[in-house]
Amino acid sequence: MIALDHSDIKTNNKKRIISLLIKERELTKLDISRKLDISVPTATTIVGELSEEGLVEEAGMASSTGGRKPVIIRFLPNSRYTIGVDLGKDYIRAVLTNLDSKIIEDRRRELKTIDKDEVLKVTKELIEEVINLDINKNSKLLGIGLSLPGIVNQEELKLEVATNFRLKNISFKELQTYFNLPIYLENEANAGALAESKLGIAKNLNNLIYVSITEGIGGGIFINNDMYRGRDRRAGEIGHMCIAKGGRQCNCGRKGCFETYASNRALINSYIEKTNVKVKTIDEVINRYKLGEEDAVKVVEEYIDNLSEGIESLVFIFNPDYIVIGGEISKYSEVLSQKLSDKIFSNNEFYREGDVSILFSSLGDDSNILGASLIPVFNSFGLDIR
Numbered sequence: 001m002i003a004l005d006h007s008d009i010k011t012n013n014k015k016r017i018i019s020l021l022i023k024e025r026e027l028t029k030l031d032i033s034r035k036l037d038i039s040v041p042t043a044t045t046i047v048g049e050l051s052e053e054g055l056v057e058e059a060g061m062a063s064s065t066g067g068r069k070p071v072i073i074r075f076l077p078n079s080r081y082t083i084g085v086d087l088g089k090d091y092i093r094a095v096l097t098n099l100d101s102k103i104i105e106d107r108r109r110e111l112k113t114i115d116k117d118e119v120l121k122v123t124k125e126l127i128e129e130v131i132n133l134d135i136n137k138n139s140k141l142l143g144i145g146l147s148l149p150g151i152v153n154q155e156e157l158k159l160e161v162a163t164n165f166r167l168k169n170i171s172f173k174e175l176q177t178y179f180n181l182p183i184y185l186e187n188e189a190n191a192g193a194l195a196e197s198k199l200g201i202a203k204n205l206n207n208l209i210y211v212s213i214t215e216g217i218g219g220g221i222f223i224n225n226d227m228y229r230g231r232d233r234r235a236g237e238i239g240h241m242c243i244a245k246g247g248r249q250c251n252c253g254r255k256g257c258f259e260t261y262a263s264n265r266a267l268i269n270s271y272i273e274k275t276n277v278k279v280k281t282i283d284e285v286i287n288r289y290k291l292g293e294e295d296a297v298k299v300v301e302e303y304i305d306n307l308s309e310g311i312e313s314l315v316f317i318f319n320p321d322y323i324v325i326g327g328e329i330s331k332y333s334e335v336l337s338q339k340l341s342d343k344i345f346s347n348n349e350f351y352r353e354g355d356v357s358i359l360f361s362s363l364g365d366d367s368n369i370l371g372a373s374l375i376p377v378f379n380s381f382g383l384d385i386r
């Protein structure tokens with residue numbers, strides 16, 4: 001064990017209290033003491049410091065089982081702000097959020113072309129829009145987090161490769177210089193997993209695999225409350241695990257990748273192939289399914305079958321508490337949930353339904369961008385992303 005001196009312990013406890021507040025939002029000093037196993041006087045001292053720094057406030061009284069009613073501690077929500085950016089299939093979205101991860105400003109622009117110059121230009125303009133609305137906020141800005149659909153290199157501030165977007169080697173360094181704010185890059189599935197584990201449906205779980213279904217498929221892996229990134233942050237590319245040898249051609253150059261069967265694009269393309277009707281969104285396909293259109297029913301059932309194939313492998317490899325499915329499709333949990341569980345757990349020698357819960361994101365379309373905007377918060381307070 002490494003010996004910590006008194007001030008290290010105090011700094012560490014301060015970080016733990018901030019982490020706890022991010023998850024729980026409202027706590028009494030007694031809650032803090034119990035959950036972190038520190039004394040009430042210690043909790044009181046640190047809360048006093050955070051209050052002096054203008055980070056937390058006392059808000060109302062908690063109900064009491066007798067005696068004096070305890071005071072609730074929470075973030076002073078607008079004491080700090082952070083920016084999240086999400087690069088999607090044909091759009092960029094930027095949000096300004098406060099310490100409660102509440103979206104204060106929200107801008108989105110469709111992209112006409114997806115190339116390096118356009119991505120940088122639109123990102124810059126949208127960030128300016130979300131912060132320039134109120135100049136007073138600028139001094140309280142913690143940084144900018146970007147959720148990107150590919151492999152990122154934080155040291156070089158680069159999106160190294162995004163196969164579905166045919167993008168390579170985009171450097172975001174000029175934005176860091178321009179805004180004079182720290183910039184953090186994260187893979188979209190990791191960003192989504194972070195949001196789910198801190199703000200969403202998986203808040204109190206240790207082991208979680210987040211399956212981000214968008215144009216492609218990405219995975220965010222939390223093991224024992226810690227994000228697993230792999231040797232050089234390339235872990236979780238579950239969209240490219242092979243579920244059909246010699247199967248459909250993937251943008252990565254390989255064949256039979258999971259995302260060619262279970263992404264939004266896969267669902268849309270399968271429907272077009274079957275019907276020749278040029279639908280553009282998964283909403284159109286699912287609505288037709290809900291109306292009982294025969295072709296749509298076939299396509300969606302085959303889609304669920306394909307999705308279950310990949311998820312079953314994830315269950316076997318990780319034995320997680322939860323699998324959380326995120327992205328646009330998550331709003332159709334009522335259509336998918338039961339059928340997906342049936343496929344995964346029927347004829348399964350190893351697992352029964354309930355052994356692993358298959359959940360749908362509660363943050364929906366916001367999970368990636370909220371995760372991105374959380375990263376500057378974690379970094380500026382020196383917290384581990386776990």
Ligand SMILES: [Zn+2]
Pocket residue numbers: 239240250251252253254257
């Ligand atoms: Zn692939």
